[in-house]
Amino acid sequence: EGRAQVCIATPASAAPSRGAGNCATSHDGPADDRRPFAAFPAERLAEATALAAEPLLMYQAERDIALTLQHSFLPQPHRLPHLPGVDLVVRYVPASRHTEIGGDFYAALPTRDGVLTAVGDVVGHSLDAATVMVEIRHALRAYCVEESDPRALAERLDRMLLHYHPEVTATVCLALLDPGTGRVRIANAGHIPPVILRDGGRAEYVRVCGPLLGLALDRPEPVELVLHREDRLLMVTDGLIETRGVDLTTSMEQLRTAAAGAPPGLDALCDTLLGCFGHDREDDIAMLALRLG
Structure with missing residues (x-):
């Protein structure tokens, strides 16, 4: 009995839409078999396979766009702005699972009152989350030209989300550092608080909290502290x-302990934490560490 072999290929350059593929068939039945091609449902098989593959191709295209947005708008370490008086290290690691497209971001910006740093995360995993991440980051860059107070900036970002994306919420932690005095003002909007590592290996979370962005809730005054020359300030996304299955407070304590035991230096701190926690994560990772230069 003859057999039909079907090979379906989609060109790498083709858009993820119906019909963007080729179907090649061969028939190894008897040479005198003259049955019409329709007897072998290759075309139907090809169409069914293309329909089944279409959602996967569309998702891959969406993920590629999201990753392009993230890589384009999150500056790489060699492209960070020059910030006098501050040493800064950042890390960004996309989720290991292709089903997750995150809205994690970081920023380091010069202002008239010092250096503003931010780490945040748009709630959700989609191209929309990545797009809103870009909007928040650009809005922050625009706002801090005229305003540097972390609480005021959080309030402006909150109003922006409510106006343009009322269905979206986000977290962000903002820290304004005066390199001349070491004075730091920190405002938090539903984010993991920063960790401050003091000389001698002590590590503790800054006691700062506040509601998520996008909820139109009142925000507390920023927390103030002084960063000494040997100290390091660490900001991460969750x-x-x-x-899964582990209480966040337990994970936060594990992070604090690992940070306290990390070697001196900003690169060593970030690399140690990625080595401890950064494998096979289900979400993107954004990390920022700084100290007085």
């Missing part, structure tokens, strides 16, 4: 430590 993708670094959040694990």
Whole structure:
């Protein structure tokens, strides 16, 4: 009995839409078999396969766009702005699972009152989350030209989300550092608080909290502290430590302990934490560490 072999290929350059593929068939039955091609449902098989593959191709295209947005708008370490008086290290690691497209971001911006740093995360995993992430980051860059107070900036970002994306919420932690005095003002909007590592290996979370962006709730005054020359300030997104089935407070304590035991230096701190927690994560990871230069 003859057999039909079907090979379906989609060109790498083709858009993920119906019909963007080729179908090649061969028939190894008897040479005198003259049955029409329709006897072998290759075309139907090809169409069914293309329909089944279409959602996967469309998702891959969406993920590629999201990753392009993230890589384009999150500056790489060699492209960070020059910030006098501050040493800064950042890390960004996309989720290991292709089903997750995150809205994690970081920023380091010069202002008239010092250096503003931010780490945040748009709630959700989609191209929309990545797009809103870009909007928040650009809005922050625009706002801090005239305003540097972390609480005021959080309020402006909150109003922006409510106006343009009322269905979206986001977290962000903002820190304004005066390199001349070491004075830091920190405002938090539903995010993991920063960790401050003091000389001698002590590590503790800054006691700062506040509601998520996008909820139109009142915001507390920023928390103030002084960063000494030997101190380091660490800001991360929850993708670094959040694990299914593990309470977040437990994961936060594990992070604090690992940070306290990390070697001196900003690169060593970030690399140690990625080595401890950064494998096979279900969410993106954004990390920022700084100290006085």
